[in-house]
Amino acid sequence: MKNNGLIEKLNKLALPIVESNGFELYYLEYVKEAGQNIFRIYIDSDNGVALDSCVKVSRAISDVLDVEDPISEEYNLEVSSPGVFRTLYTEKHLSRYIDNPVLVNLNSLVDGKKKYDGILKSFDEENIVLSVESSEVVLPRSKVSAVSLNPSL
Incomplete structure (x- = not known):
């Protein structure tokens, strides 16, 4: 359900609320x-995110959504932390986690594999580079379906 106009509108509504509560808007999606529509907001901070913080931000955003009413259909609002095994959605996320362990899921095989665990070394528009068991693995971004932190590595 790609609706960039709606996402942009939701981002403009949520960002000031999240930031005024002392958090970073990590990512949002609709x-x-x-069978249910979900407006999901991930918030983050250097000190982590407690459940009561999610509730507080959720209530504040819900109040604004009730007034602005940007979503015409029925939906559920969820506010949560991106978690320890967080997905890295943006270039900013990838940059922040250089030299950290990641799991890369692919939508097609690269050297016979669809998953790679390794240390994120670099990335550009075309490739993601991992260090895997002391060798460098270059994964075409066109084949990457998701990149997430993997602190268990």
Whole structure:
């Protein structure tokens, strides 16, 4: 459910609320899961995110959504932390986690594999480079479906 105009509008509504509560707007999405529309907001901070913080931000955003009413259909609002095994959605996320362990899922095989665990070394528009068991693996971004932190590595 790609609706860039709606996402942009939701981002403009959520960003000042999230920031005024002392958090970073890590990512937001509007998706359909199990037949339900979900407006999901991930918030983050250097000190982590407690459950009561998610509740506080959720209530503040819900109040604004009730007034602005940017979503015409029924939906559920979720506010949470991106978690320890967070997905790295943006260039900013990838940059922040250089030299950290990641799991890269691919939508097609590269050297016979669809998953790579390694240390994120670099990236550009075309490739993501991992250090895997002391060798360098270059993964074409066109084949990457998701990159997430993997602190268990």
